[in-house]
Structures are given as structure tokens and as C-alpha cells.
Amino acid sequence: MFDLDRWQEIYHVLSANKLRTFLTAFGVFWGIFMLVIMLGSGNGLQRGVTQNFGDMATNSVFIWTQQTTIPYKGFPRGRRYNFDNDDIVALHNTVPEIKYLAPRLQAGGYMQTNNVIRGLKSGIFTIMGDYPVYNKIDPLNFIKGRFINDLDIREKRKVAVIGTRVVDFLFKKDENPINQYIQVQGVYFQVIGVFQSKRTGEQANQENQNIYLPFTTLQQTYNYGNAVGFFSITAKDDIPVSVVEEKAIRLLKQRHSVAPADDPAVGHFNLKKEFDQMQGLFFGIRLLVWIVGTGTLMAGVIGVSNIMLVVVKERTKEIGIQRALGATPWKVISQIIMESVVMTTFSGYFGLVVGVGLLELINFLLGSTGAGTEMFVHPGIDFSVAITALSILVVCGVIAGLIPARRAVSVKPIDALRYE
Amino acid sequence: MKILEMIRINQIHKSYITGQNSLHVLKGIDLQINAGEMISIMGASGSGKSTLLNILGILDTYDSGEYILDGLLINKLSERKAAQLRNRMLGFVFQSFNLVSFKNAMENVALPLYYQNIPRKKRNIVAMEYLDRMGLKDWAHHLPNELSGGQKQRVAIARALIGKPKVILADEPTGALDSTTSMEVMDILQEVNASGITVIIVTHEHDIALRTKKTIRITDGNITEVVEN
Helix, strand or coil, X not given: CCCHHHHHHHHHHHHHCHHHHHHHHHHHHHHHHHHHHHHHHHHHHHHHHHHHCCCCCCCEEEEEECCCCCCECCECCCCCCCEEHHHHHHHHHHCCCEEEEEEEEECCCCCCCCCEEECCEEECCEEEEECCCXXXXXXXXXXXXXXXXHHHHHHCCCEEEEEXXXXXXXXXXXXXXXXXXXXXXXXXXEEEEEEECCCCHHHHHHHHCEEEEEHHHHHHHCCCCCEECEEEEEECCCCCHHHHHHHHHHHHHHHCCCCCCCHHHEEEEEHHHHHHHHHHHHHHHHHHHHHHHHHHHHHHHHHHHHHHHHHHHHCHHHHHHHHHCCCCHHXXXXXXXXXXXXXXXXXXXXXXXXXXXXXHHHHHHHHHHCCCECCECCCCXXXXXXXXXXXXXXXXXXXXXXXXXXXXXXXXXXHHHHCC | CCCCEEEEEEEXXXXXXXXXXXEEEEEEEEEEEECCCEEEEXXXXXXXXXXXXXXXXXXXXXCEEEEEECCEECCCCCHHHHHHHHHHHEEEECCCCCCCCCCCHHXXXXXXXXXXXXXXXXXXXXXXXXXXXXXXXXXXXXXXXXXXXXXXXXXXXXXXXXXXXXXXXXXXXCCCCCHHHHHHHHHXXXXXXXXXXXXXXXXXXXXXXHCCCEXXXXXXXXXXXXXXX
């Protein structure tokens, strides 16, 4: 492999016409550079959007009530209704495919009046009533304390789990919120946990402003009777959530005297469907990137092949001399292929390095200026992709050198020697 | 002493076909050259003398007949085999020297050994010995364009000799040199011949031909005269 004469010849060939070599190498450089930048950006976009889902179980569906649109069983259209506690039991009993079922209730935060007070400080926050299982559907990062547990639910304890933004509003910097009391819509609750959202950007800000109370406590304290605001449901691992969605909605319609055909009466959001669409979109983007990227790369490689043809033509006589002195065809072919591989690999590697460098710079700037948006997180390419790209380059270099190399040995030695 | 036959050609024919026209260059040449001979081939331009030399050098093929080099029939060889034979059996000296421009004198001389896959260090040592014999030791690290015509040709001869060939083929070796340098080159080629190597020189200069032992004259693709000098 390390053959000084070979490298001397490669150097001679590539440095004989530096501008030409540079322009040819630039074609390959640009191909790899574009591929890396586009793949990295695509990854950044994907990471950004995926992080918006947080650690949420994507096999989930959310179901809530809306106004009915079809008169049914003597009820008029336009009726409002609520899910209730009995639905929880009914759902568990009739839909065995459910893995997690979290009934939820929101109490306030809609109106722009201060609803949470502590001492002289007050703020507007979203108040949610939840079951412990909710933390399994949409997990939170706990900085201090814990989430609501079964005892809280059973004993209807007046405890609250609050987000970091709530802490910032209501507490001093070095104050420990745990075991302190906050007044939520006129009633005192003891803080038992502080969390931080796993999402990014605006969505994280939103979630960090939430206050979670035990579902049963909220229901009783604020006079919701046995009403349930909405259900978050996760399907068992090997079952598509759409099955659960369909069964649950059918059951809920039946239990609340909603016409089976009255689709607008039950609001629902299938996270899985949304997620799959997103995945499809990103697959499409990646496919496009590879097509465009490899296309650009191919253009560069064809450029290399062309230049190698010119080089071989220019060096016809030199190659003729070498063959007269006993260079075997293989020696000549391998030399030309190696020149081509060196050119593509070097320029391609350079493109890879510059591309990754630029992505890292963008990363650094996003981080240091705090300009990180929720749509673009940590652009970059996998190591395996880089290795793949390099292997493609070596293969392309071989292919690019093959035609010129064959051309070089297809001439009779004497014709090559006579060539002027 | 038993005389060894180095080259035998029987009824060699060679035509060049260019489009519709066929040019019959060699019209049935018979030739026998013994080991250790020094022969000049003379003839006018287009007589076929260079074509004959190229066939002898396995740089070109022939259409019909027989070419036996040191007991080996040279016909329809693979290019790989031909390259190996050129490397081991033959040494070339050209009119335009044909040194590799980016290699210095020593590396040029060492080139045939490179194709024998001899390690760089070892072949450079051998190359230095041959350059020394040519009186060019001090010029070993100069590139060809820093050498005079005579020096270049001596480098080329050293390169032709380094593979310890049985036959040296020289195509107008003095064609690009002045008369003094030409004589020096001929001195060297005579020394080479004296060491037992067969030397075949194509030339159109009489005084060059006179310094060989035998002159073969080719006219229109046939051998018309063989003169012992």
C-alpha cells in the first residue's frame, strides 16, 4: 500500500494542473458537503419536531366531549354533555386493549384573571386534575418531589405538583417550594413536586406553567360532581391505538345517548396517526435529500472520471514508456484508479469535515444565542452515515477511474510510445 | 564455444490497415541473430526497420510468421506476459530518450526494477551503481530536464541495462545527439555488447552502422543486404 513511487506519481498527476484538480475536486467536495448539510438539517428538523412530542407515548388517543349534531333518543341537537366517573370503569371493563387510561379535568386557566396566589405573588396558571397514570402517558422530568399517587387520589389530598415556571412566579430564587402552600382558586394546596417539561420551545413553556392536582380532589373541591373533562388513553403495545379509539368512542356514545353516526359529538385526537404522518414526511424528506445529494455527488464523480480521461490522454506517452519498461496492465490500471480514488476521497472527506463543522457551528450558535427554536434541534448526522458516505466515495472513485484506466491499457504500447 | 541463437524470425509479415488502405510494411522477413552479436538495421524512412524493431521488442504484433526470442515463441501473448518479457529480456533505448519527467535520474534508472517489485532502497542502490558506470553519479538526483542530451541518453542506457536484459534494442539512439556525443554513446553501446549482451541498433547514419559488427539493410519490407563490417 505505501509505495512511494506510486504516491510520487499521484502527486505529479494531481499537481500538474492545480486549477483543474481543484475544480474537479470541488465538484466532489460540494456533493458531499450538500449531502451532509441537507441530511443534518433534516435530522435537526426531525429532532425538533419529535421533541415536541416529549416522551409522550405515541400510541395514544385523546377523547373529549363536544356538542351533539344529531337529535337522538329524544334529545335535541346542540346538546352539551360530560363524561363521568362511571365511564372510567366502563372503559376498563369493555375495552381490554387499553394499557393506560387517564381521566383528566381542567379547572381554570382559561380566564385571564389571577387564579393562583402565594403571599403577595400571584399568576395565571393552568390547573389540571390528574390520575398518577398520566405521568406514564406524557412523562415529566421531576426536579423535586413526586407526582400524584394513589393515596392522594383515594384520600382526596390537597396537594399540588407544579411546573418550573410556576415556581419562578411564586417563589424566591433560593426558596424550596416543597411542603409550601399555594392558594389555587381560593383553596390552599401543599406543593409535593416540581417538574420540568421534556418538550422544547413554546410547548415546554406552556407545560411548565401547569399545576397538577389529584383528579378526585379537584373534582370535589371545585364542584365538578362526577364530570370528567377528557380521557387520555394509551393502547397496549402490540395493538394499534385506532382500535382502542374506535371502541372507546362507540362505548362513550352509547353511554351518553349520542347518535352512533354523530361523529362531531365526540372530539378525539389520535397521536399515533399524527406521529406516523410526521414520520412519513421525514422519510420523504430524507429520500429527497439522498436523491438530490447523491445526484450532486454523481455529477462530481463524473467530473473526476472526465478529468481522469483527459489526464490519461495527456500521459499516453508516459504510460507507453512505463509499459515498454515492463509495467503490467494491472500496474497501470491500479495506478489510475488510485489517482481517482485519492482525488474523490480527499475532496469528499474534506466536504464531510466542512459540512459537519458547519453543522456543529450552527449547533453552537443555536445554543449560545438561545435562538434554539422548537422546530430545529441539534442538527447533525450519524457516524454511520458519515462512514457510508465515505465508502460511497471510495466506490465512486474506483468507478470513476475504471473507464480511463481501461482506456489507458487498450492502446498498444507502441502506439502509446509514438503518441505526441 | 557454442554459439547461442538469441533471435530467430521466419517469414514475418506485417500490414497496417488504415480505413480502406492496407500498407504491407514487412514482406516476409527472415533473420537470425546470435547471442552477443551487435547488429545495425539500416533503411530509408518507411522501409519497415522501426516496425521490425518494435516487433522484436514485443511492443507491436505481427500478422504471420514466427518470432522466437531466446527459445520462446513470441506470438499472441497476453499484455501482462509481454510486459514481463520486456522487463526481463529486453532493454530499450529511444531516440527521444523517453525518460519519465517527474522522476530523477536515479529513479528513472530504477524503474524496471520497480516493475519487478524490488524494494525501493535496494533498487536505488543498484541504480546508483549503473549511473556510476555511466559516469553520472553526481547527477543522480537531477530531473531529466536538468540534463544534457548525452547525459539523458546515458541515463536511458543505464535504465535499459538495469534489468540485466539479453537484448538491447536501440531506435536511432544518436538521432538527437551531436557527433561527439553520438560517438560517446556508441562507445558505451560497444562496451555493453562486449559484456555479452546482444545489441540491435536501428539507424540511418553510416558511421554509426559501421561501428556495429553486422549491418542489415531493409528496403520496402525486405532484407536486401547483409554486410559484415
